[in-house]
Amino acid sequence: xxxxxxxxxxxxxxxxxxxxxxxxxxxxxxxxxxxxxxxxxxxxxxxxxxxxxxxxxxxxxxxxxxxxxxxxxxxxxxxxxxxxxxxxxxxxxxxxxxxxxxxxxxxxxxxxxxxxxxxxxxxxxxxxxxxxxxxxxxxxxxxxxxxxxxxxxxxxxxxxxxxxxxxxxxxxxxxxxxxxxxxxxxxxxxxxxxxxxxxxxxxxxxxxxxxxxxxxxxxxxxxxxxxxxxxxxxxxxxxxxxxxxxxxxxxxxxxxxxxxxxxxxxxxxxxxxxxxxxxxxxxxxxxxxxxxxxxxxxxxxxxxxxxxxxxx
Amino acid sequence: xxxxxxxxxxxxxxxxxxxxxxxxxxxxxxxxxxxxxxxxxxxxxxxxxxxxxxxxxxxxxxxxxxxxxxxxxxxxxxxxxxxxxxxxxxxxxxxxxxxxxxxxxxxxxxxxxxxxxxxxxxxxxxxxxxxxxxxxxxxxxxxxxxxxxxxxxxxxxxxxxxxxxxxxxxxxxxxxxxxxxxxxxxxxxxxxxxxxxxxxxxxxxxxxxxxxxxxxxxxxxxxxxxxxxxxxxxxxxxxxxxxxxxxxxxxxxxxxxxxxxxxxxxxxxxxxxxxxxxxxxxxxxxxxxxxxxxxxxxxxxxxxxxxxxxxxxxxxxxxxxxxxxxxxxxxxxxxxxxxxxxxxxxxxxxxxxxxxxxxxxxxxxxxxxxxxxxxxxxxxxxxxxxxxxxxxxxxxxxxxxxxxxxxxxxxxxxxxxxxxxxxxxxxxx
Numbered sequence: 112x113x114x115x116x117x118x119x120x121x122x123x124x125x126x127x128x129x130x131x132x133x134x135x136x137x138x139x140x141x142x143x144x145x146x147x148x149x150x151x152x153x154x155x156x157x158x159x160x161x162x163x164x165x166x167x168x169x170x171x172x173x174x175x176x177x178x179x180x181x182x183x184x185x186x187x188x189x190x191x192x193x194x195x196x197x198x199x200x201x202x203x204x205x206x207x208x209x210x211x212x213x214x215x216x217x218x219x220x221x222x223x224x225x226x227x228x229x230x231x232x233x234x235x236x237x238x239x240x241x242x243x244x245x246x247x248x249x250x251x252x253x254x255x256x257x258x259x260x261x262x263x264x265x266x267x268x269x270x271x272x273x274x275x276x277x278x279x280x281x282x283x284x285x286x287x288x289x290x291x292x293x294x295x296x297x298x299x300x301x302x303x304x305x306x307x308x309x310x311x312x313x314x315x316x317x318x319x320x321x322x323x324x325x326x327x328x329x330x331x332x333x334x335x336x337x338x339x340x341x342x343x344x345x346x347x348x349x350x351x352x353x354x355x356x357x358x359x360x361x362x363x364x365x366x367x368x369x370x371x372x373x374x375x376x377x378x379x380x381x382x383x384x385x386x387x388x389x390x391x392x393x394x395x396x397x398x399x400x401x402x403x404x405x406x407x408x409x410x411x412x413x414x415x416x417x418x419x420x421x422x423x
Numbered sequence: 424x425x426x427x428x429x430x431x432x433x434x435x436x437x438x439x440x441x442x443x444x445x446x447x448x449x450x451x452x453x454x455x456x457x458x459x460x461x462x463x464x465x466x467x468x469x470x471x472x473x474x475x476x477x478x479x480x481x482x483x484x485x486x487x488x489x490x491x492x493x494x495x496x497x498x499x500x501x502x503x504x505x506x507x508x509x510x511x512x513x514x515x516x517x518x519x520x521x522x523x524x525x526x527x528x529x530x531x532x533x534x535x536x537x538x539x540x541x542x543x544x545x546x547x548x549x550x551x552x553x554x555x556x557x558x559x560x561x562x563x564x565x566x567x568x569x570x571x572x573x574x575x576x577x578x579x580x581x582x583x584x585x586x587x588x589x590x591x592x593x594x595x596x597x598x599x600x601x602x603x604x605x606x607x608x609x610x611x612x613x614x615x616x617x618x619x620x621x622x623x624x625x626x627x628x629x630x631x632x633x634x635x636x637x638x639x640x641x642x643x644x645x646x647x648x649x650x651x652x653x654x655x656x657x658x659x660x661x662x663x664x665x666x667x668x669x670x671x672x673x674x675x676x677x678x679x680x681x682x683x684x685x686x687x688x689x690x691x692x693x694x695x696x697x698x699x700x701x702x703x704x705x706x707x708x709x710x711x712x713x714x715x716x717x718x719x720x721x722x723x724x725x726x727x728x729x730x731x732x733x734x735x736x737x738x739x740x741x742x743x744x745x746x747x748x749x750x751x752x753x754x755x756x757x758x759x760x761x762x763x764x765x766x767x768x769x770x771x772x773x774x775x776x777x778x779x780x781x782x783x784x785x786x787x788x789x790x791x792x793x794x795x796x797x798x799x800x801x802x803x804x805x806x807x808x809x810x811x812x813x814x815x816x817x818x819x820x821x822x823x824x825x826x827x828x829x830x831x832x833x834x835x836x837x838x839x840x841x842x843x844x845x846x847x848x849x850x851x852x
Contacts, residue, residue: 172506173527279673281829364676370825385499387814
């Protein structure tokens with residue numbers, strides 16, 4: 112083995128050395144990378160490029176696509192009221208569900224952070240809704256709970272309140288979905304809990320010796336030291352909220368009703384693609400969503416230097 | 424799904440084996456052909472369909488791979504398969520989509536098989552006509568159907584009011600609604616669901632007025648005044664408590680289980696004649712059916728015998744001849760007819776009807792009698808709807824009805840929005 116390698120080195124010294132070095136050092140790495148790389152190119156980059164191309168066509172799934180230039184994008188912004196409806200619904204959902212969910216997650220994490228008996232059990236219990244959260248079963252359960260004669264109204268009836276049918280009344284239906292999203296606070300809660308564990312306890316001891324109240328300790332110690340975690344959770348949850356689809360799909364039977372009050376952006380995209388066979392237009396919608404989420408994230412990163420503290 | 428298919432294939436294979444054994448021949452595993460079939464529907468339809476595919480495999484040795492999905496999942500899947508050049512050989516097709524699929528050559532014209540593999544000698548002329556696009560036959564009707572008002576007869580008994588007959592009018596509906604309100608049974612059950620969202624009901628009402636949803640050249644067949652009157656009428660019925668509230672109606676998201684009839688919030692539900700079987704299967708109360716209400720006594724012609732669904736053959740299929748042979752078996756084999764009954768509608772060949780009639784259960788008898796005796800309710804078959812009809816239904820008719828219901832729009836606004844919005848969608852399609 113070594114002999115042959117030496118003899119060929121005489122012919123083409125540089126090339127061969129580089130090749131054999133690659134073969135011995137780097138190739139195994141690339142080989143192990145290959146399955147991921149094939150998946151990345153075939154299942155992510157390929158479809159994304161196709162979808163970008165299709166967004167400039169009138170593809171209808173059945174006949175071959177025709178190039179229409181920027182028509183899809185122009186129609187979206189100039190002549191499609193449902194696009195704006197879905198945008199408004201999604202924005203409302205993001206603006207209310209994300210902060211409320213984070214606040215709730217942080218509150219529960221603080222509760223669990225104090226050493227109580229059976230802590231692992233509570234952590235698991237509180238995390239459970241997030242595991243089940245986006246599933247069809249939970250959305251159906253939610254539908255039952257918030258229907259006119261559902262559990263919520265039965266409880267309200269005990270205190271003499273006659274509740275509306277929360278899921279089928281356009282004034283409340285979106286709020287029902289926001290409550291469902293807040294209920295799935297498990298994954299930010301776990302991350303908050305990890306963050307809270309990192310804060311040195313002697314800081315609190317020093318603060319309470321100085322006579323700082325619990326609230327003041329929270330505002331002056333906990334929150335500032337937790338800002339990197341808050342930042343991370345906010346980004347992740349915002350992206351999740353923009354992408355949210357299943358609950359609205361199940362609760363409204365894919366229609367976005369009542370009166371388009373739960374017509375999430377993704378739901379509208381799905382309708383255009385699979386109900387009305389406008390794949391080209393749906394692809395354009397998808398790219399606008401990507402750009403929107405990108406803008407939001409970039410904005411968050413830009414503002415983060417003013418409120419996220421990474422000291423020490 | 425794949426597990427289910429595998430078991431299916433196993434069952435089909437073993438039943439073929441049994442049949443071959445019974446016939447005293449040694450089984451041959453070299454199958455001549457295999458055909459793929461896709462349809463929408465529930466378990467009851469699937470059981471019947473698989474019964475026929477098993478029968479066909481046993482008789483002809485052709486392997487059948489049949490798959491079924493719910494209506495909402497069916498169309499995305501079929502469109503995706505068609506786009507991928509992987510469409511099943513035999514496709515269950517709907518009146519709503521047949522033009523769309525035929526114009527794009529996604530399904531094949533069947534004229535060349537008629538008289539050969541396909542024997543349509545005693546097939547109903549109007550049902551044959553319904554499967555044509557631009558003069559060519561693209562779909563074989565699997566049964567005739569009519570819209571029908573399903574009636575919860577037990578509820579009518581409790582209220583003490585007579586079940587309507589085919590002669591009833593919208594004025595009678597008002598009277599029935601008052602009776603329901605006074606009787607206040609089952610926690611305030613109303614007479615009827617909110618039909619202002621229902622495209623078939625609007626269609627029927629327009630036809631009685633000599634108008635139509637769509638004209639033969641794909642234009643809107645009614646004007647703003649019609650639409651305003653429609654929403655005004657339902658606003659009146661809603662205000663009088665004859666139909667369910669908008670809030671209750673919005674609970675209906677499509678599946679049978681969420682309809683006002685099954686939820687027990689209304690005793691009358693506009694539906695289709697072949698769906699009585701499916702509704703009765705999930706309800707305790709006895710159901711019956713009558714025609715839609717007339718706009719005034721003696722007026723009629725709103726109903727028509729519509730092909731409930733078709734079988735079409737994929738344009739890309741390499742086995743069109745074999746697929747046509749299967750279609751012929753499906754619509755004309757006596758044993759197949761007994762298995763299928765009237766679940767897909769009333770069979771379209773006279774000979775098949777004669778075979779099926781004595782074997783039917785009670786609900787199927789009701790459906791058969793209803794469709795056979797429409798009398799002056801029956802009008803001509805309308806032209807197949809334009810491609811955009813589905814979008815107009817989903818994004819205008821259903822939404823505007825709700826908006827009036829919840830008080831977000833007046834009947835006048837909704838009427839104008841319906842006509843303008845529909846024209847807009849039609850011009851874009």
